[in-house]
Amino acid sequence: MRKHKWMIKNGSFAVLENEKSTLRGYMVVEDHLITYIGEEEPQVDENTEIIDGTHLFFMPGLVNTHGHTAMSLLRGYGDDLALQVWLQEKMWPMEAKFTADDVYWGTSLSVIEMLKGGTTTFLDMYDHMDQVAAVTEQSGMRGVLTRGVIGLCPPDVQNHKLAEAIAFAKDWHGKAGGRITTMISPHAPYTCPPDYIEKFVQAAHDLDLPIHTHMSETAAEVEQNVQDYGLRPVAHLQKLGVFSRPTLVAHAVHLTNEEIDILAAHQVTVSHNPGSNLKLASGVARVPELLKAGVTVSLGTDGPASNNNLDMFEEMRLAALIHKGVTGDPTAIPAAEALRMGTVYGAKSLFLEGLGTLAAGMKADFIALNTDQAHFLPHTDFISHAVYSASAKDVEHVWVDGKQVVKNGVCLTLDEEKIRREAQSAFERLLTL
Numbered sequence: 001m002r003k004h005k006w007m008i009k010n011g012s013f014a015v016l017e018n019e020k021s022t023l024r025g026y027m028v029v030e031d032h033l034i035t036y037i038g039e040e041e042p043q044v045d046e047n048t049e050i051i052d053g054t055h056l057f058f059m060p061g062l063v064n065t066h067g068h069t070a071m072s073l074l075r076g077y078g079d080d081l082a083l084q085v086w087l088q089e090k091m092w093p094m095e096a097k098f099t100a101d102d103v104y105w106g107t108s109l110s111v112i113e114m115l116k117g118g119t120t121t122f123l124d125m126y127d128h129m130d131q132v133a134a135v136t137e138q139s140g141m142r143g144v145l146t147r148g149v150i151g152l153c154p155p156d157v158q159n160h161k162l163a164e165a166i167a168f169a170k171d172w173h174g175k176a177g178g179r180i181t182t183m184i185s186p187h188a189p190y191t192c193p194p195d196y197i198e199k200f201v202q203a204a205h206d207l208d209l210p211i212h213t214h215m216s217e218t219a220a221e222v223e224q225n226v227q228d229y230g231l232r233p234v235a236h237l238q239k240l241g242v243f244s245r246p247t248l249v250a251h252a253v254h255l256t257n258e259e260i261d262i263l264a265a266h267q268v269t270v271s272h273n274p275g276s277n278l279k280l281a282s283g284v285a286r287v288p289e290l291l292k293a294g295v296t297v298s299l300g301t302d303g304p305a306s307n308n309n310l311d312m313f314e315e316m317r318l319a320a321l322i323h324k325g326v327t328g329d330p331t332a333i334p335a336a337e338a339l340r341m342g343t344v345y346g347a348k349s350l351f352l353e354g355l356g357t358l359a360a361g362m363k364a365d366f367i368a369l370n371t372d373q374a375h376f377l378p379h380t381d382f383i384s385h386a387v388y389s390a391s392a393k394d395v396e397h398v399w400v401d402g403k404q405v406v407k408n409g410v411c412l413t414l415d416e417e418k419i420r421r422e423a424q425s426a427f428e429r430l431l432t433l
């Protein structure tokens, strides 16, 4: 089959791996891959489709490394509460009523928000994952999907949930033209007994998949872990063999220096969720120290009920700002580093290869921002503007795997009006139950 080849000309591009952080010029895409990026105009045949990139800033698609997207149905339902109260009194009772349909519409609502806001890859840890996979497949987005399992239940229910997690991971890994990959997820050390976590480690070994879990989100949870098991969560998970697999932990807010060293030594990656951590008053993760120790730190929104949007520009900005504020060092997380956390470190955190930068040979997941706006002027430094001035609303076009999924701010793959209507009625139905 003939390759679909096209070229963007006169665009500004983020190239974070070079000394220079942006270049003005050309980018060529063939099928799923970027094959050229540079200032020199490349030779292309006359059949090559040309897109004018003037007034656009192209950057890698954003990678959201932690979330529970169907929780968009509970956005605004329980705010301004501590994590355990919020979970036990607000979220869990409502989530227990979620049907597969609810998850389908909640996920669709989140996926459309994410795609239109420039997020091209998302991690989702939830239940009814077949629905999440169906939405991912349909939307054209890239998804790292995992059935998150809470093990506070009798052994037969535990076994059933584990089998479900394994079946999902097996069935969907590599599907949707490779856009869907899977992981294995015990929800957290405080929701899964140790022997149960060990079964997930075994499953991850058997399937050769990474592990994803929540870890050390709140001080209370760390304290409880010490009381219950005599160890802080990092040593606890290490003892259970979790870090013998490639592992991504969400939050990692409360860490000692020794724990940072253990994470670095095992190449455990971290999803930093500044918006969610601030909203639930969980604390501020030691991100500059983690990065300094060589840990890959990426960004996640967490579920839309604890954020409450899925705007990854906001997470980049928060990551850049709060660590300056907390450390008293304005150089703590520079704009370019925040942008890397939102893109290439995201791909690394999810153990995805060939993703997260604009360079020849990389997967063609990228977005274009409209720079013809007041808050993008003057045209001094687009990396700075993307982190300190932009928001999801500035995203004009989005491509995933070389295919355009958002054009002029409109999602081409999903029916937004229908999704908005169905999501609202799903919430109203849940309230009556």
Ligand SMILES: [Zn+2]
Pocket: 066, 067, 068, 214, 250, 302, 303
């Ligand atoms: Zn979470």
